[in-house]
Amino acid sequence: MGLKVSDPLFGAMAAVVHSVDGVKAAVLATSKGLPALAGVDPLLQAELGTQYTRADDVTMNAGWLVAQQMREMGFVDAGSGKMPRDCVAAEALRFKLPLI
Numbered sequence: 001m002g003l004k005v006s007d008p009l010f011g012a013m014a015a016v017v018h019s020v021d022g023v024k025a026a027v028l029a030t031s032k033g034l035p036a037l038a039g040v041d042p043l044l045q046a047e048l049g050t051q052y053t054r055a056d057d058v059t060m061n062a063g064w065l066v067a068q069q070m071r072e073m074g075f076v077d078a079g080s081g082k083m084p085r086d087c088v089a090a091e092a093l094r095f096k097l098p099l100i
Contacts, residue, residue, distance in 0.1 A: 002057040009051055010061060016040065016047050017065040023073075026066055035081045035092035037066045045088060052088055059089035070095045 003010040016022050017040055025039030037059075044052045044062055052058060067077075075095035083089050 003061045009048070009058065012048060013044060013052075013058075013062050014065055016043050017062070017069055019043075023069065026070060027073075030070070030075065030095050033081075033094065035063075035083055035089075035094050036070050036075075037063050037089055037092035038083050038087055040066055041083065041087040041089055054088060054090070063089060063092045067093050067095075074098065 017026075022040050022043055025043055026036040027039070029039030030036050040062070041059075052062070070093075071077075074097065076098045078094040078096040080091050081094045082091055
């Protein structure tokens with residue numbers, strides 16, 4: 001199912017993902033070998049509370065937003081990985097910088 005781009009929840013998630021703190025958290029998680037969403041998930045929990053859930057593919061939409069952000073910054077996909085226990089999302093993409 002998923003959220004529509006016009007949904008206010010989607011917009012709120014995008015604002016967190018694209019914020020300075022969101023970008024820093026995604027890059028830091030990536031540097032630790034975690035899925036990029038692992039850094040952003042706690043920020044989404046803090047900002048959205050119970051609206052940030054696995055229901056209705058909300059975490060899937062968050063993962064998509066983070067993946068797009070990471071790719072725009074030049075990172076490439078590096079498979080999927082399990083999320084830390086304190087995260088709402090269970091699994092998400094990991095990223096790495098491309099070899100030049």
